[in-house]
Amino acid sequence: MISGNIANYFRNIYESVNTIATGMWITFKTAFFERKVTLQYPSYDVFEGKPKDAFLPNGSAKQPFELLLGAAQNYRGPLSRRVADRFRGLLGYNEPQCIACLLCMQICPIDVIAVKGVRIEGRKGKAPLTYTIDYAKCMFCGLCVESCPTGAVFFTRQFEASTFDFDALAKEFIPAEVRRERLRLSAEASQKPEKSRKEKKEDENDHL
């Protein structure tokens, strides 16, 4: 079996050289001929999918080697270079559409949303008195977005929520003066001798 051992010895050498050469070629190819996937985020506009500021000294999208080799455009990788349209970012809120039905508040598993509403004249459903989203707690499950009947609460593509002030993450969407105005309106409405449902019905019957 000595000859077999010797053959094995040389096969070992051959295989190690061969595999090393293959590996080196792959790393060499990747290092110099493949497009870099890094998004240089603060100086790259991830919402638009293009460099934000061409004059940043190191923020430009292309590096000299890429320019030299002209390989930058050949990238067909899996990564999108912008934030997806249906990205589950921070919750957004569209006040005019809100009917303060409290569905979002009730379905939220961790009490992120707090809503209060009153009835005022000239507005469908209720008008929200307070609408608070505590971004510090939100886990982006999307139950509120799914349950909202009017699309008042929705996902934005925004994700930059860092702050130095923890309390600032609990965001109130109804300004104080709007709330005061609505309270006043609803108080006025309640002071009027409001017709009960029965009376309303009778009125209608009278017409008939």
Place this chain on the structure above:
Amino acid sequence: MDNLVNDLYREFTLFQMIGHDAAAFVVMLACGLAVLTFFGFMGGLFTFLERKLAGWTNSRRGPNRVGPYGLAQFAADGVKLILKEDIIPAEADRTFFRFAPYLVLLGTALSFVVIPFGPRLIISDLNVGIFYLLATGSFTVVGLIMAGWASNNKWALLGGMRSAAQIVSYEIPNALAILVVVLTAGTMSVQGIIRAQAGGVQHWFLFNSPFCILAFFIYFTTSIAEINRIPFDIPEAESELVAGYNIEYSGMRFGVFFVAEFSNIYVVSSIAVICFLGGWQLPGLADAEALGPIGRKVGESLSYPSVLSALMIAMLPCIWFAWKAMRAFSADVLRKSALLPSRLVRMNSELLLLGLLAAFATLALLLHWPLRSRLPSIYELVFQYLVPFLTFFSKAMVIAFVILLWRWTLPRLRVDQLMSVCWKYMIPLGFVCLVGQGFWLCLFNP
């Protein structure tokens, strides 16, 4: 060294005033400083290149935030390391613990004594130069063991012992591969070996015989093992030994290990260049005769005043451009960071402008300086200093680049695999090379 000292002593009255011994001391000091500067610079450059290449092989960009293309990254790293706390474990052997990094550094720095940068740019052309390089290469192992032992840490000690076993084992095939070259060149002097490869690519020892090609690959592989780099970085195998011999080191002491390790890449790649790739010889260009009589005439007609005035004229737009760029850059820094006061940035740009103008003035002064005839002519300066230096440097960088790329290609060897690669494969092949080259020289070379 002696030649350099004697030349300078003869030429400069300043040296004659302070006497021969003092002049020798000053020259030695200057050479030492030059070596250390180059050494630190190479260490830094390689840390930067390594990180950049790591990024590129992973389709990332690598460091690109500090300075243009991230080139100042290593300076930032150095500042960070200096500012870090220097912790010495309570149970460590304090003396040896402090001494070990410098021993490692010394082992690497000593190699630079015989590494040439050109036919005349060498600190000392020892007649046992390549032997000396082998000796200094194994010098670091003392420092590594010392670090491992003095740390009073199991992992560090294991790492130190492993590095000792590894370096001592791999020294043998390494020396055998170099012996092939010594056999072919007939000398151990570094410059002698390079001069023996004069006259074109086909005269490089790499292409001398099949045994030389084999010896080159043996040298390349074993030298990577000598400097403890992947795939032979058993002494600092993170998965087994946490960090190996330097586990207890922090701050600049760790930085010294780091710089030594990275400068070692340059040392081993320059040895490869010396032994196999013709050193500073650029085929055709480096030897003056190849340029022909016209080229020589043109070269020699270039005088210092004409070249300096050309430089001065070229510098003016450069100064303007650099100043503008600095202003733009500082404005950008201001926009990005609230940490830097605007005054500081503006001051920096003004300092830059002042420095450039000072360089300009220096050139203008040099233009009227009474130059001595013994100073090298521009022609000599370019073709005997600059071109050989660039040739040597770029050859070494190509080898170093491959060494860096190995790291991102190959996985680490197991300890027993490491030893079997050395003792079962490298050493027998090394002997085959040596004996085969002996026969080859007898048969084919006069």
